[in-house]
Amino acid sequence: MSSFLQLLLAGLALGSVYALVALGFVVIYRASQVFNFAQGELLTFGAFAMLTLLGLGIPWYVAVAGTMLMTGLLGALIERVFLRPLVGRPVFVTIILTIFIGFILRTLMLVFWGAEPRGMPTPWESMAAVDIGGASILVNSLASIGAGVLALGAFFVLIKYTRLGVSMRATASDQEVSMALGIPVGRILGATWFISGALAALGGIFLGMFPRSVDVHLGFIALRAFPAVIVGGLTSATGAVVAGFALGVLEVLTQGYVNEMLGDFGQNFHTVFPYIVMILFLMVRPYGLFGEEEVERV
Known part of the structure; x- marks a missing residue:
């Protein structure tokens, strides 16, 4: 039972990162119908930016806020400079x-920060663990779960109860109507990319903690989080979060129990398993758990 609890909490920690990344995908897609396949690089940039700020002697918690701000601004800059001029172009172009x-971005980070893996400093002992129900759980994992839940909760409060959130929901529903109502759609899209970048940065910070490290390939985790977008539903922020946590748990449990049962065939099977789940959903429920089927009236 203790080993199951340990794997469960480790899965929730990984799932919190998946949820942050998947939510970043969904927020941008809902607002502009764009798949941001640079989300993983924003995550990596956030991790490296955190290391840089800490190297300057900035306190850890202040560095987290500064990293989210920097990465959010980078996301908004990408939208303003590269993507806004392409409004109305075919989806495959974007x-x-x-x-x-x-x-x-990956090339620039390789040039600027190098390819050497680095550990992510923490305000607590990096290998510290606590005993929960007989299971030894890393403090890093608990912190990742807590930070993910707080960030996701803050996002949903922003979306539901603030003026910016109402404008974001209106823009996601219909950009032309939003513009007719006086909503500054361009600014809203910039804010959407800012939020997506900030969420990616937070995911990168906690993903780079022990037992992992920070390198230029850290962003490939975004591709492993992409099945959560499909399973949860492309247009559902709630679905992205639920599926992110669920797939994180399934991946870790698969690594802990299924890989060994499959022998040589099971080596790294846990990294493939989320895609198997995604394919099954595409076959059975292509709009995901919480996605809505689009109905076109002719």
Whole structure:
């Protein structure tokens, strides 16, 4: 039972990162119908920016806020400079552009920070653990769960109870009507990319903690979080969060129990399993758990 609890909490910690990344995908897609395949690079940038701020002697919690601000501004800059001029262009154009932007960002980070893996400092002992129900749980995992829940809760409060949130929901529903009502759609899109970047930065910070490290390939975790977007529903922020946590738990439980049962075939099977779940959902429920089927009236 203790080993199951340990794997469960580790899965929730990983799932909190998946949820942050998946929510970033969904927020941008809802607002502009764009798949941001540079989301992983924003996550990596956030992790490296955190290391840089800490290296300057900035307190840890202040550095977290500063990192989220910097990465959010980078996301807003990408939207303003590269994507806004392409409004009205075919979807595949923006998809290719975000892939290209991700490649450029990864190259720049490699040049600026190098390829050497680095550990993410924490205000507590990096290998510290607590005993819960006989299971030894890393403090890093508990902190990741707590930070993820707080950030996601703050996002949903913003969306539901603030003027910006109402404008974001209106823009996601219909941009033309929003513009007719006087909503500054361009600013709202910029704010959407800012929020997505800030969430990615937070995910990058906690993903880079022990037992993992920070390197230029950290952003590939976004591709492993992408199934959560499909399973939860492309247009559902709630679905992205629920599916992110669920797939994180399933991945860790698969690694702990299923990989060994499959023998040589099971090596790294846990990294493939979320995609198997995604394919099944595409076959059975293509709009995801919380997604809504689009109905076009002719």
